[in-house]
Amino acid sequence: MAQRHLEPTGPLAGPAPTGDTLAGYLRAQATEFLRALRLHRETGSGANGSEGSVEAARALRRSARRISASLHTFQPLLDTDWCEAMRPELAWVSGTLAMEHAYTSRLERLLNALHRLSGSDRAAGTHADAAAGARGDLAAGTRADAAAGSRADVAAGSRTAGAAPVPTRAAPRDAGPRNPPPPAQERSNLTVGAAKAGALLDRQLNLARTRAHSTALQALGSSRFHAIADKVAVLASEVPLTPAAATADLRPLATAAKDRLTDAVTALPLVTAGHPYNAAALIHGLSPDTVPHPQDAPWHQVRLLLRLHRYAREAVSGPKGNAVVDLRLLSAGQALNRHRDASEAAAAAAQAARTPRIAPATAYALGVLHADQRHEVEAARFAFQQAWQKEKEAVSTR
Template identity: 75%
Template structure:
């Protein structure tokens, strides 16, 4: 299907010169300074377990730093080269440092939720309770008794000893006759409320969850300490001083005020289009990408070799969106739903890829139990399936026509 894009090289689109770039950079610099002031007023960087305002301030700091850095990259011919080349790496360092803590926290949440889902501890609305469905019944006990995962089957065996076989006489009839009123009828499995946290997981899933919790919480704590040190360092103060100067004075080249920005924004869009064209979208269209398993058992702990081009497309898509923000005021421009959905699909791809890598790294921990290693392997495979699903969603979104909402 034909793709429709906003063509930045269209002369009918109207000339947008370096003055618009200067105004955009000044606005983002003001956002940066405003977020920095809010961050200091709400705890000075203690956004681990801090207030919601401090978390929002840290997010706003990252957002404005990314936009300034991306604009410096796309429109660098219109800016002082020494200043822009020295500014971009510092903004990228700051944004990456502040993002680590949030990344580790969301990764842990994602993996623990996946463990509960794979273990059957999250009830499915259309299925009966896992215990009442026939725990210990080899036949599966109907729709809810099928052991879709080994963890769920193990959970069924764990409860079979106390519940008994559904439909069979109670093990101790005498005790059944003395049950108080309101108790379960003889031969039915008692339904107890689901324990909190990892109490209703199988042994392997619970231990793998505890291992991931220890590793990712430790990484998050270290990332928090690194962020606090960064925000108090002379390096950060130098960046903040440059951003403060940028809020009032943008170092444009002498010819920037008469140079149209559309060709540079068009170059950013072409880089994105070329990178998407190099992706194996046909492979992503299949329900399962068998080529993704080629290096599945590689001892190399580096990220999956297939993920790097997709991560690059995600970065190029972000640069394209920032270039469009420079050309058009986002408040007066309709939202491109296609670009929004594509970006969300690539964000899910990144999150699932990093979660799979975290599960694989935890499985390399020495002297872990076989059940723990097996649960981590199932978790890794589940997140790689999530990667494939995100690629398929991106393929479906990218091949649609552009849809904008007012």
């Protein structure tokens, strides 16, 4: 079956969608928000919350993002003061609920990468023996020369991991074969530190996840969240449109969102990203500075603008979900999501490598892991470049 894409008969063409279309979309998203909130309360939200509560939290985030995005894109058609008050509150809800899931998936990503890089049995490397070894590293078992070696690894920004011995991913899956595996001695050195590195990451990220879970529970029970829920309940029945919205066309505002995305993508180094082995993401990731390198920020911004564009298309299509699914946009968005995940995972590996008094083998494993995730950043950029070029080619042939 042929795939459907954004054509002249899509949501930006045909009869002009007006403020009534926007109002219907916002009411539908507000209803989804309230339904997800009720489900979250019914399924339990304690430390051992069910899978239903996890899915309810995701639904809360999805509806909050869509409402906030619509307020951003179509603000000229809505009450300005109301929009300015609601947008940061919805962003707070979405961001707070997202943290627990982010830490969980980040830990899974890093442990899987360690398992892949070292070729060791992950079950044996992340349980009692590894935890005991990591505790020994961080406590009395650490010698002065181990601490010096760790500091040297971190100060160099994992340069050892970025050099020839790094058994990282060679390229994205659609960019060619992987590099040959590292020599046995280098793989052995990595395996020695991988178990302790995995235990260290497990402890740090699980602690962060537990704190994020507690923060989310506190947020959902706070008066601030109750005030937001009350406003969303009002939105489900009454949308504060301006008088001009009744006859205004939504398409120019949706087109403006697309233009902002196009301008941001134009500023990206897509020519460099079009070569899977350019190593730009890895080289810039070797800085010993604890602040994330600014090279990632434009890509994160494009990810947000792409989301705004997608949600604008949904709003223009109306509340019944008639938006034409563009698989190229979905592929581009998935690539940018992988870019964000790999970038944050690399930062977590670097942060773990800065832990005081860890053994050189542990620091080496974390350096290799950091380099691997920076290669994943580069692979995601390549995948986005490929998806975006397909989008441009499709537009030019229409």
